[in-house]
Amino acid sequence: MATSCECKIGPSILAADLSMLGTECQRLMECGADYLHLDVMDGHFVPNITFGHPVVKCLRPKVPGVFFDMHMMVAKPEQWVEGMTDAGANQFTFHVEATDDVIGCIRKIKEAGMKVGLGVKPGTPVSALVPYIELIDMALVMTVEPGFGGQKFMSDMMPKVQYLRQRYQDLDIEVDGGVGPSNIDVVAEAGANMIVSGTAVTGSDEPRAVINRLKQSVEEALQKARLER
Numbered sequence: 001m002a003t004s005c006e007c008k009i010g011p012s013i014l015a016a017d018l019s020m021l022g023t024e025c026q027r028l029m030e031c032g033a034d035y036l037h038l039d040v041m042d043g044h045f046v047p048n049i050t051f052g053h054p055v056v057k058c059l060r061p062k063v064p065g066v067f068f069d070m071h072m073m074v075a076k077p078e079q080w081v082e083g084m085t086d087a088g089a090n091q092f093t094f095h096v097e098a099t100d101d102v103i104g105c106i107r108k109i110k111e112a113g114m115k116v117g118l119g120v121k122p123g124t125p126v127s128a129l130v131p132y133i134e135l136i137d138m139a140l141v142m143t144v145e146p147g148f149g150g151q152k153f154m155s156d157m158m159p160k161v162q163y164l165r166q167r168y169q170d171l172d173i174e175v176d177g178g179v180g181p182s183n184i185d186v187v188a189e190a191g192a193n194m195i196v197s198g199t200a201v202t203g204s205d206e207p208r209a210v211i212n213r214l215k216q217s218v219e220e221a222l223q224k225a226r227l228e229r
């Protein structure tokens with residue numbers, strides 16, 4: 001996932017034309033995306049349905065080598081680990097609220113050879129992640145209620161990001177929901193280094209320009225933070 005920016009931008013394809021998923025993903029990578037954030041919803045954990053591992057398996061050869069961060073908004077995430085690794089997913093990000101056996105799920109994902117992401121919904125305190133931090137690769141802080149793209153960014157989630165960054169320098173921290181050029185600076189300043197942007201990118205006629213603007217804004221925010229230190 002090499003980029004000049006310390007922060008990586010991963011477009012969510014939720015608001016893209018899903019009938020052309022392969023082409024849309026290729027286009028986003030050509031426009032400067034660092035990785036792809038693929039939103040899986042099961043109609044149980046969230047009140048919406050998207051797609052599952054059979055679709056991801058078809059998508060994999062269309063964008064070989066691209067990092068797939070699977071945002072698993074599903075109940076019983078452990079049941080989809082095998083299917084996702086077989087489909088070619090790189091990271092399996094599930095929600096701490098979704099299973100009674102978080103450690104068992106983490107172990108299963110690692111054994112399958114994928115990286116582990118663990119997320120919290122807006123109403124869940126960040127402390128819910130703390131017992132698992134040493135076991136995971138990435139913490140996901142949701143800045144919308146999971147289930148739908150195009151919602152308003154919840155800036156009051158930033159203290160969660162700051163809390164994690166102050167304590168865990170090497171942890172990947174992802175922010176997801178409502179992020180675009182007008183607010184990505186706040187997200188980067190708080191300490192996120194993997195930033196998802198869906199509607200702002202895929203809903204634009206010029207996704208390349210939007211991704212460039214996102215990266216520029218992150219660079220400026222980090223530069224400002226360095227100078228203020």
Ligand SMILES: O=C(CO)[C@H](O)[C@H](O)COP(=O)(O)O
Nearest residue numbers: 012146147149150178198199
């Ligand atoms: O997980 C998600 C919703 O549950 C999406 O990744 C997220 O909403 C990104 O889309 P947008 O930038 O349009 O909010």
Ligand SMILES: [Fe+2]
Nearest residue numbers: 012039071176
């Ligand atoms: Fe997501």
